[in-house]
Amino acid sequence: MLFKTLPTSAVIGLWALFACTFTALTSEVAPVGILIEMARTFHIPEGHAGLAVSAFALMVALGAVPLTIMTAHIDRKRLMLLSLSGYVLSNLVVAMAPNFLLLCAGRLIGGLAHALLMSITSAYAARLVPQNMTGRAISFVYGGTSLGAILGVPGAAAIGHLASWRVAMFVMTALAVMLTLCIAFFLPPVSSPPNVRSSLPGVASRRVMRVFLVVVAVDAVFFFAHNLLYTYVTPLLLDHGLTTGTLSLALLLTGAVSILGLWGAGQFVDRNPGAGLLAGGLAMLIGMGLMYGHILSGWAAVGAVGLWCVGYSAIIPFVMSGAIRARATRPDVAGAAINSASNVGILLGSAAGGQVLTHAGFSILTPLAIVVALGGILLGFFNPAAFPHSLPPTEHDD
Numbered sequence: 001m002l003f004k005t006l007p008t009s010a011v012i013g014l015w016a017l018f019a020c021t022f023t024a025l026t027s028e029v030a031p032v033g034i035l036i037e038m039a040r041t042f043h044i045p046e047g048h049a050g051l052a053v054s055a056f057a058l059m060v061a062l063g064a065v066p067l068t069i070m071t072a073h074i075d076r077k078r079l080m081l082l083s084l085s086g087y088v089l090s091n092l093v094v095a096m097a098p099n100f101l102l103l104c105a106g107r108l109i110g111g112l113a114h115a116l117l118m119s120i121t122s123a124y125a126a127r128l129v130p131q132n133m134t135g136r137a138i139s140f141v142y143g144g145t146s147l148g149a150i151l152g153v154p155g156a157a158a159i160g161h162l163a164s165w166r167v168a169m170f171v172m173t174a175l176a177v178m179l180t181l182c183i184a185f186f187l188p189p190v191s192s193p194p195n196v197r198s199s200l201p202g203v204a205s206r207r208v209m210r211v212f213l214v215v216v217a218v219d220a221v222f223f224f225a226h227n228l229l230y231t232y233v234t235p236l237l238l239d240h241g242l243t244t245g246t247l248s249l250a251l252l253l254t255g256a257v258s259i260l261g262l263w264g265a266g267q268f269v270d271r272n273p274g275a276g277l278l279a280g281g282l283a284m285l286i287g288m289g290l291m292y293g294h295i296l297s298g299w300a301a302v303g304a305v306g307l308w309c310v311g312y313s314a315i316i317p318f319v320m321s322g323a324i325r326a327r328a329t330r331p332d333v334a335g336a337a338i339n340s341a342s343n344v345g346i347l348l349g350s351a352a353g354g355q356v357l358t359h360a361g362f363s364i365l366t367p368l369a370i371v372v373a374l375g376g377i378l379l380g381f382f383n384p385a386a387f388p389h390s391l392p393p394t395e396h397d398d
Helices: 008-033 035-042 051-070 076-096 100-128 131-141 143-162 165-186 206-230 233-239 244-268 273-289 299-325 331-359 362-381
Strands: none
Touching: 008 035, 008 051, 008 076, 008 100, 008 131, 008 143, 008 165, 008 233, 008 244, 035 100, 035 165, 035 233, 051 100, 051 331, 076 100, 076 165, 100 131, 100 299, 100 331, 131 143, 131 244, 131 299, 143 165, 143 244, 206 233, 206 273, 206 299, 206 331, 206 362, 233 244, 233 299, 233 362, 244 273, 244 299, 273 299, 273 362, 299 331, 331 362
């Protein structure tokens, strides 16, 4: 077992945080699976319906760092419960929204909850384990995001197809309620970092800050590349010959194989982050490249999306652990910066992708995403201080 040397309370805590990231990801990306149905309900183009994703990301991008700093003195577990309650409210408002404007307002609430929860999750996990297991703990906890992709997007798509997208969001609401109760009972408390009540995080040296900013930039670029295209993965797969009835199964399969990315990241994240990031980026690049034009069609195209998602899910632990490892600021603020950068990528990617799709189609959108992903690979590869080719034995030996 990956964490066989940990006390039982720490293992339970890591599973509880896994459930948190599952809830967060499911709530954030559920509209991707029901985008077409939402667009039809409100009589808007699919590209405009992508604003439901952008609105959520906007609040995370703006709120992650300041909310994390302002709440640094508050009990971590209480913040987790507050954040999960925000997901409940957000999903409920979306499910009942009479118009698209109110739906976006509900998504703004969810974005605030997400800004707080995902910013403290990695630091929470780091405090449950010894320093030499930080990367693996973060990789495990963020496995909940892949499970959310496995069940959240295709689950919402299936429910939306069989019932309606509103029913899908009511199910998301019920899920958030159940997991809030789970966290209340099973997540062990951790102490807040000392000396954070009245001061901003300290400023690191110029070199350390540069390394940290490179990690943040790599994160933003990869998230931008991914969301340029993945926000519109349902019409993309339809364009490659899938039928509406098979979309939910296709998304289920692509989400399922993305677990392999996190498993692979767990093998490298505390040993060789440079090679791991490169491998994840290349998998993402190749998968996207195979979606250009009509090189592949039908289920072969689903396989290409699966490869792309494997690479994308692998990148997340590398940037999160890299930001903490840089020691430019407190772990919770480092997590907040990554969370904010991720959602800048999601916001710009989903918004820009919608515009390009509406006016130029996938013939331009797909190669644009490929070029941006290549930029992320090169930025990480040529900055070994941010993503070392190997870590000292003291950082990864058990």
